[in-house]
Amino acid sequence: INRYLKSKEVLYNGQLPPTTFIIDRFTREIEAYLAQINHPEKVVSNVVPAGPDSFDLVFRNGAPLPAIAEVTFEGNKAVLITDLEHAINDVAYGVPYSEYTFKLLLENQIKPLYEAKGYLGVKFLNVSTEPSKTVKGVVVHLTVEEGPVFKLTKVSLSGVTKDETADLGRIAKFKTDEVANFEEVNQAVDRMKKQLIHDGYIHAEAEVVRRLDHAAKTVGLLVKLTKGPLYTYGKLTIKGLDLDGDAQIEKLWAGKPGKPYNAEYAEFFLTKIKEQGLFDDLGETKALKKVDDEKHVVDIT
Numbered sequence: 001i002n003r004y005l006k007s008k009e010v011l012y013n014g015q016l017p018p019t020t021f022i023i024d025r026f027t028r029e030i031e032a033y034l035a036q037i038n039h040p041e042k043v044v045s046n047v048v049p050a051g052p053d054s055f056d057l058v059f060r061n062g063a064p065l066p067a068i069a070e071v072t073f074e075g076n077k078a079v080l081i082t083d084l085e086h087a088i089n090d091v092a093y094g095v096p097y098s099e100y101t102f103k104l105l106l107e108n109q110i111k112p113l114y115e116a117k118g119y120l121g122v123k124f125l126n127v128s129t130e131p132s133k134t135v136k137g138v139v140v141h142l143t144v145e146e147g148p149v150f151k152l153t154k155v156s157l158s159g160v161t162k163d164e165t166a167d168l169g170r171i172a173k174f175k176t177d178e179v180a181n182f183e184e185v186n187q188a189v190d191r192m193k194k195q196l197i198h199d200g201y202i203h204a205e206a207e208v209v210r211r212l213d214h215a216a217k218t219v220g221l222l223v224k225l226t227k228g229p230l231y232t233y234g235k236l237t238i239k240g241l242d243l244d245g246d247a248q249i250e251k252l253w254a255g256k257p258g259k260p261y262n263a264e265y266a267e268f269f270l271t272k273i274k275e276q277g278l279f280d281d282l283g284e285t286k287a288l289k290k291v292d293d294e295k296h297v298v299d300i301t
Contacts, residue, residue: 004033016057018047023057030059048100058100065096066129069137075144079113084144087113097129097138106142114146115182120212120219121147150212150219152180157192159225168192168225180219189223196227200260202291202298203228231261234290234297241279248278261298 005012008029016022027043034041042062047055071088073081087109095101106124114122123145129138155174157165172188175181189206196204204227211220233255238246252273255265266287274282290299 001030001033005029018055018057023047027059048104056100058098060098065098066131067094067137068092068097068102068140069132069135070139072139072141073144074142076146078117078119078146083113084110092140094137097140099127102127102140110144112183115180116184118149118151118179118181119146120150120180120182120210121214123147148217150180150217152176152178152185153218153220155221155223157223157225159227160196168195171195174221185221192223192225196225198262198264200230200232200262201227202231202261202263229296231291231296231298233257233259233261234292234295234299237299237301239301245279249273255300266300 002014005026009026016026023045027045031041031043034043043059044062045060046058048058071085071092073084076084088105091109092102092105095105110124111122114120124142125145126141126143128141130141131137132139152174153176155169155172155176157168160168172192174188175184185208189208193204193206204225206226207224209222209224211222213219234257236250236253236255238249241249253269255261255269266289270285270287273279274285288301290301292298
C-alpha cells in the first residue's frame with residue numbers, strides 16, 4: 001500500500017496532515033489499490049493518540065472490530081496478577097480491540113502500577129489475540145518485561161525564579177535517593193502546579209522530562225514549569241445584601257484590586273461567612289468570576 005501511495009503522491013513520505021480532504025483522498029486511493037489486487041474493501045480511517053503529543057492516522061477495513069472479552073498476563077512478578085487484571089479489565093471489557101486502543105489502555109492503566117514501584121523501563125511484549133471460548137469477543141494475551149527498579153536522583157526546575165524554586169521544592173517534597181515512585185512524583189508536580197495557580201498564575205502548566213541512566217539504574221528529573229501571565233483581583237461586586245452587609249463583606253474580603261488572584265479564595269471566603277454566622281437566615285451563596293485575558297484581571301461577583 002505504501003509503495004502504491006508513493007507512486008500516486010509524489011510528496012507522500014509515510015506521514016500525512018490530518019485534514020478531512022487529505023484523509024478522504026488517501027482513503028479512496030487505498031480502496032482503489034485494494035480493488036486493483038482483487039481484494040475490494042470499504043476503508044475507514046481514524047486519528048488516534050500515540051503519545052502525549054503525537055497521533056497516528058489509522059486506515060483499516062470497515063468491518064466491526066471485535067470486543068475485548070479478557071486480558072491475560074505473563075511474566076509479572078512485582079505487581080500481583082489480580083491487580084493487573086482488575087486495572088485493565090475494568091476499562092477494557094467490551095472495548096473494540098485494535099492495537100492502538102489496547103496500547104493506550106496499557107499505557108494508562110498498567111504502566112502506572114509499575115512506575116509507582118520504580119519500574120520505569122517496563123515493556124509489554126508478545127501481544128496476541130484469540131476468540132473467547134465463553135463469550136463473544138477476543139482474549140488478549142501479553143507478556144510483561146518488568147526491567148530493573150530505578151532510584152530518583154536530582155530534581156531540577158525550570159521556568160521559575162531561584163526563590164520560587166526553593167519554595168516549590170519544599171511544597172513538592174521529592175524523595176530523592178529512594179525508589180522512583182512516579183505516582184508520588186506526579187502528585188508532587190501537581191502540588192507545585194496548584195501552588196502557582198494559587199499565586200495567580202491560573203494557566204500554569206508543568207512538563208516532566210526524565211533523564212534515565214540505565215547503567216546506574218537512576219533517573220533524574222527536569223520539571224519544566226510554564227507560569228504564564230500573572231492574574232490579579234479586579235472589581236468586587238456584592239449582590240443580595242443591604243448596604244451594611246456590603247460594607248461587612250468588603251471589610252473582610254482580602255482579594256483587593258492588584259493582589260495576585262487565588263482561584264480558590266472566593267469559595268473559601270463564602271464558606272467562612274456561613275461558618276461564622278454573620279448573616280441571619282443566609283440562603284444560597286455563590287461566587288462568579290469574570291476573567292479578562294487581555295488585562296489579566298479577574299472580577300468577582
